[in-house]
Amino acid sequence: MAIDANFEQNREVHEEENEHGVTVWGPVDPPEQLGIHGTHVAVDFDICLADGACLEDCPVDVFEWVDTPGHPESEIKAEPAHEEQCIDCMLCVDVCPVDAIDVDSGRAGRT
Template sequence: MDPNFTKNRQVAGEHAGHAVWGPVNPPQLLGIHGTYVAVDFDICVADGACIEACPVNVYEWFETPGHPASEKKADPAREADCIFCLACETVCPPMAIKITKRS
């Protein structure tokens, strides 16, 4: 995932209380969901490792029918609850998660 996505992309919308960074063109391009807990939906393969690793249940499954990588994604639905332990970022096989502490 691009660590500078907040500088290199524009906010394209909002979902479940978090920003969605474009480009977005469903079902192929779904963008990056979240800012401090950011999941690149375009490379997420939905193996669930982040959901299992998160001690505060930040993530929940979100259905994405027709997306070429997987038909569901780990959505940072409770981004504000993140304790910045980096467990999810560490276990993500395709490195689709970027955790950034709020300033």
């Protein structure tokens, strides 16, 4: 199942700004349910497998690894900690094997 492209309408904000400066969209119930992280560049932590393709291919280093101990899919995730740097190239979307990433240039979060 891919990330919900309409998460801003379908989910509530769980946290305006986490320790990495990223908005988290619920529901969140750790460690199993971690929600969607980011707005312009959004990563569904519940389906992210942490294969690292997005970190490797992003030309502007939008992503950072964060620890997610106890999550059933992986114990690290790709946090879009620098989503304001995104240039909308869509490489992260293209390489994500489980469609856990959505980039939308029309969404809030751009500076």
